[in-house]
Amino acid sequence: xxxxxxxxxGNDFIVIAGESRLPDNASGLATRYCNRNFGVGADGxxxxxxxxxxxxxxxxxxxxxxxxxxxxxxxxxxxxxVYDNGLTDKTELAIETIGAGAQTVRLxxxxxxxxxxxxxxxxxxxxxxxxxxxxxxxxxxxxxxEVEGTEFRFTAVSMGNPHCVIYVDDAADxxxxxxxxxxxxxxxxxxxxxxxFATVLSRSHIDMRVWERGAGPTLACGTGAxxxxxxxxxxxKADRSAVVSLKGGDLEIEWSETDNRxxxxxxxxxxxxxxxx
Numbered sequence: 346x347x348x349x350x351x352x353x354x355g356n357d358f359i360v361i362a363g364e365s366r367l368p369d370n371a372s373g374l375a376t377r378y379c380n381r382n383f384g385v386g387a388d389g390x391x392x393x394x395x396x397x398x399x400x401x402x403x404x405x406x407x408x409x410x411x412x413x414x415x416x417x418x419x420x421x422x423x424x425x426x427v428y429d430n431g432l433t434d435k436t437e438l439a440i441e442t443i444g445a446g447a448q449t450v451r452l453x454x455x456x457x458x459x460x461x462x463x464x465x466x467x468x469x470x471x472x473x474x475x476x477x478x479x480x481x482x483x484x485x486x487x488x489x490x491e492v493e494g495t496e497f498r499f500t501a502v503s504m505g506n507p508h509c510v511i512y513v514d515d516a517a518d519x520x521x522x523x524x525x526x527x528x529x530x531x532x533x534x535x536x537x538x539x540x541x542f543a544t545v546l547s548r549s550h551i552d553m554r555v556w557e558r559g560a561g562p563t564l565a566c567g568t569g570a571x572x573x574x575x576x577x578x579x580x581x582k583a584d585r586s587a588v589v590s591l592k593g594g595d596l597e598i599e600w601s602e603t604d605n606r607x608x609x610x611x612x613x614x615x616x617x618x619x620x621x622x
Contacts, residue, residue, distance in 0.1 A: 349615060350615075351391075352418070353417075353612065354596070365394070367392055372410035375410050376410045390405070390408075396440075403420060407557075407559030414442065414506040421462040428459045436452045442505060444505035444506050449464075459613065462612075466607040468604075471483055472484070478535075479534075479535060485499070486576075510576035528540045539557050542554050542556075555569045564592045574607070585601070
């Protein structure tokens with residue numbers, strides 16, 4: 346099985362194209378090959394499949410074998426892959442996801458290669474029960490969650506997958522490994538949750554670190570950056586367009602006042618190609 350190693354701001358994936366459907370053993374393949382000591386090493390395994398609703402279908406299996414509904418960094422990698430490898434000549438196309446439907450991507454191309462990708466990530470879901478959380482509020486802003494006697498306050502956003510955004514004094518120095526897994530599996534979040542720890546540097550610049558559901562700490566999270574911008578607007582901390590800085594680099598995020606949709610722009614990179622044993 347041929348694969349391509351790709352990443353979006355360090356959030357890395359094993360990308361596989363050419364299959365007619367998701368393999369029955371996709372979960373086992375992900376846990377085996379995403380292992381950084383005994384496999385290729387990646388945050389997730391991404392399959393590019395045929396779609397009857399869009400140009401392509403993207404399925405993402407996390408490194409723990411669970412399936413993600415959507416992934417902002419992965420969809421940019423998929424867009425770059427299909428263009429750079431001649432699977433399409435379109436610079437604007439639709440990619441189907443299982444959690445957020447078909448999403449439009451626009452490629453910035455130079456010398457026959459996609460450099461950056463702008464993704465229409467859709468409208469955020471703000472109803473607490475739909476995110477899902479167990480909180481029956483719409484929206485859920487500054488709601489308390491207690492872990493080991495420490496109280497955090499979160500704003501809940503779904504971008505096709507669930508997020509809770511928590512503001513901290515210094516996101517870059519925050520102890521992800523201590524608090525991330527406990528918040529991910531907290532009873533308030535019935536399907537587990539992605540946790541973003543954010544520090545607002547200005548109304549147009551947010552620093553964020555992420556604990557991803559099913560993958561742990563990653564260098565970047567596109568849906569998390571979108572959720573963080575939406576939460577920061579709801580919380581009155583940021584404007585509707587801002588740069589979100591992650592450990593792996595920056596994403597440009599806009600929550601349009603015109604159509605209520607969130608737009609994400611950022612790079613995608615090809616690292617190498619190989620064959621799975």
